[in-house]
Amino acid sequence: MSKTTSRITSIAQLHSYLHAALQLEHATLPPYLTALYSIRPGTNLDAVQILRAVVVEEMLHLTLAANLLNAVGGTPDLTRPDFVPRYPAVLPDGETDFQVDVQRLSVDAVNNFLKIERPRKAPDEASRHRGADAAAACPSGAAPGYYEIVGSYYSIGEFYDEILRGMEYLDAAQPGALFIGDRSRQVSSEYYYAAGGKLLTVTDLASARAAIRLIAEQGEGHGLSIYDREGELSHYYRFEQLLLGRYYRKAGGTADLPGEPTGPALHVEWDAVYPIKKNVHLEDYEAGSELRAAAVAFNEAYAGLLRLLTAAYTGQPRLLLDAVPAMYRVRDRLDLLLRNPLPGAGGLHAAPTFEPAAAGAVRS
Structure with a gap:
C-alpha cells in the first residue's frame, strides 16, 4: 500500500467513496450482461463461459462493496433513481478518458471491457491523479447524484487503494471507532x-x-502476474483472450506472460450475435408498441432485482438466495428484446435500456 496521504479524512467521505464503489461495481453489469446474452444460442461457447464467469464475480464484488459499507456504518441503497447511469457513461471513480457502452459482443465491446478492467499502473503520475486538487469529481457525463469523490482515478484498483488508505487513516485516528456497523448486515x-x-x-x-x-486482483491481477493470489486469471486477461484468440495457461510454477498466451486456441464468431442497437433508451421504442412494453417489463424486473439486493444488503441477507430466480426473470425479459428487430433502426435489434427508475412509467 502506498504511503500517499489519504484524501479521505472523515467518515462521511468514506461513505461517499463506498457508495460510489457500489455504483462502480454495478455499472459493469449492464454491459457485461448485454454482451453475454447478445450471443446467439449454441454459438461462441468460449465467450459465453468467459463472460458468465466475470458476471458472477462482479456480483461478488458488488456484495463485498456492500459489506465494506455496512462495516463502517453506512447503508447500501441500489434503488436510488440515480444509482444506475444512463449509458454511455463514465465510471463513478472518475475514469473520464473513456465511456462505458451497452452493446453486443464485438471487438469494440471487448476493448471497452479492457478499459474497465485495466491494471492500475497509469502511464504517468500526472494521469494517475488527474484533478487531485478538485474539491469533488462529478465526472462529465456521469449520472446526476454520483457520490462525491475527490479527484479521479486511473483504474478501479487505484480507486480501491484510495478507499483503503482512507480506512487506514480513520482507523488510526480513532482506534475502535470505524468498524461500528451492524454485523447482522454482513452477507x-x-x-x-x-x-x-x-x-x-x-x-x-x-x-x-x-x-x-x-476485488482489485480479480479485476486486474496481482502485481506483475496475470493471476490473482488464489491463482484465478483476472478479468482483464480473461477478456484479452477473446482478442488474442488463445487461452492463457498456467502449468506447475510457471504462467504465461501478459499478452503472450500459449494455451488452447479460442475462436470467436463475431457475427454470431444479435445485431442490437448500442446504448438504446426507452424513448427509442414507439409508444404503445409491444417492444416498448417488453422494454418496460425488463426495467420492472431489473428494478425488482435491485430492490431485492438492497434488502439483502440491509439486514435480510437470506434474500440473496432469491437473486438467482430474479436474475432468470431479468434474463428472460432481456432475451425477448434481443431477438426482435427495432423498427426504424436499419435492421438493428432491440436491447434492454437499464432504466429501473422508469419502471413505473406508463407502458403506452
Missing part, C-alpha cells in the same frame, strides 16, 4: 449463491483489506 458465504471467489465478511481493517484486495 456471509452461506448466502452467496454461486462460485466466483470467496465472499468475505468485513469486521475490521484486516478483513476490509482482504475484501478490497480480492
